[in-house]
Amino acid sequence: MRTRHSMDKASPRLNRYFDVNGWLFVAPAVLLIAVFMVYPILYSLWMSFQTGRGMKMHFDLTANILRLFSDPMLGLALYNTMIFFIVQVPVMLILALLLATMLDDKRVRFRGLIRTAIFLPCVSSLVAYSVLFKSMFVQDGLVNTTLLDLGLISSPIPWMTDPFWSRVLIIIAITWRWTGYNMIFYLAALQNIDKSIHEAARIDGVPAYGRFFFLTVPMLKPVILFTTVTSTIGTLQLFDEVRNIMTSDAGGAAGPSNSALTLSVYIYNLTFKFMPNFGYAATVSYVIVIAVALLSLLQFYALRERT
Amino acid sequence: MDLYFQRLRGGLVYLFLITAAFLSIFPFLWMVLGATNTSADISRGKFGLGGALFDNIVSFLAFADVPLILWNSLKIALLTTLFTLAVASIAGYGFEIFRSRLRDRLYRVLLLTLMIPFAALMIPLFIMMGKLHLINTHWAVILPSIGSAFIIFYFRQSTKAFPLELRDAARVDGLKEWQIFLLIYVPVMRSTYAAAFVIVFMTAWNNYLWPLIVLQSNDTKTITLVVSSIASAYYPDYGAVMVSAILATLPTLIVFFLMQRQFVQGMLGSVK
Structure with a gap:
């Protein structure tokens, strides 16, 4: 596999150039996934410990989990x-x-x-x-x-x-x-x-x-x-x-x-x-x-x- | 005796296959014939041509602003496809061509998002879209679909077949990295793009749950939502329902028949 990637044997300056390019290429996708997948799923986790009606919510560690079982x-x-x-x-x-x-x-x-x-x-x-x-x-x-x-x-x-x-x-x-x-x-x-x-x-x-x-x-x-x-x-x-x-x-x-x-x-x-x-x-x-x-x-x- | 059994088995195989094929096609046939029948005839199970096609079209046109609805669907599907292919192919290329330990680790995290069921995202996404004032806009549908880990995965897998000699030759010729991507990778990977196009377009066109939540005003609705709402009346006008179902199915059927090979290839892409 190593021979496939010429950057392994390139000069440090060239390596940096490729590395910067690598980040630029993956950045848009990573950003989108972070905003529309990772953040919501964490938000959802935080919300699952909130209870109340509509926008009036307060933290409760166990209320929702207990409710699951009944x-x-x-x-x-x-x-x-x-x-x-x-x-x-x-x-x-x-x-x-x-x-x-x-x-x-x-x-x-x-x-x-x-x-x-x-x-x-x-x-x-x-x-x-x-x-x-x-x-x-x-x-x-x-x-x-x-x-x-x-x-x-x-x-x-x-x-x-x-x-x-x-x-x-x-x-x-x-x-x-x-x-x-x-x-x-x-x-x-x-x-x-x-x-x-x-x-x-x-x-x-x-x-x-x-x-x-x-x-x-x-x-x-x-x-x-x-x-x-x-x-x-x-x-x-x-x-x-x-x-x-x-x-x-x-x-x-x-x-x-x-x-x-x-x-x-x-x-x-x-x-x-x-x-x-x-x-x-x-x-x-x-x-x-x-x-x-x-x-x-x-x-x-x-x-x-x-x- | 042996030959007799072989023939019998062959006959059973054909019977089984033809029954399966018939049952698979039947609802499509039912849909096309149903579009020509009155709602009462459809509810009675009449199977045959009728004379109500024109009336059904008229009543469907009265139910919704059909050209606008189709345009909404097409716009959402095409924009989603365009952005997803662009973002995902650039990322797939980036992850495979510029390898680093950190990016490989990040890639594995991205793949984990494949496991996230949409039901777990819809509440926070809905709140987010509300804060961004995007409810009832098509961007609310398009934006969350663009970052697709599955399509990134698909492009990265396909990039493994991209001849690196091309890239190295281009580097020697002094092309910038983005030029190599745009001028060499994109044309070479045409068929990968075609397969991804089919998958993303179909998914976007058929999308239901998320548009149902964020597109609440009639002028932003998609054909999928209209099919659902016309059929969910207490006494649905089944003739108009059939016409709407045909319009909802036709574009994906056309894409399928035009690009059957890429379609199957795209589907299998996930198990390579």
């Missing part, structure tokens, strides 16, 4: 996030992995076309696709009439009014939007795998599912971990879908009895919907910060172990 809405938001994490993330990733392995097979015709089609949902705007799903899943709408016509159900499914089905709807929607995205990562990783190992296993009589579980999956482990962590972080930050599929102007609830309330929606409501309580909202936002930090650390260490 807040049923926060419990509900965490519970919903866990459901999405436990049900939606595995379903989506398994689907993405299956699709990727199928599309990696050179014998499959129209691969490019099918790949583009499956990838297309990630191009759509989150809000636009949410309202499309809302229109398809209304009580007497397309999905229910189709299912009724096919005889799969005997009465319309209450997608928007039942807590259980509203969660199912959110899961279907997110899966539609993000499966193709994850598939692209798997496809790229599959294309880097040495095909001769697969060929050897095939000749040795290992069946397709055996090769999938004992060759493909282990070799894709880093990518699978990466997609799991990014999907989980995405779930923690879920906002656009819940607000646009479940919420109407009439009320601030996120779905029937807040069955789709997520942490981000809750923070938004605490800040801009109810009587604003910036201090407590900041404390709740640190719940996400800590969760994301832990997940990222997990990914970092798990990936480092391998290299």
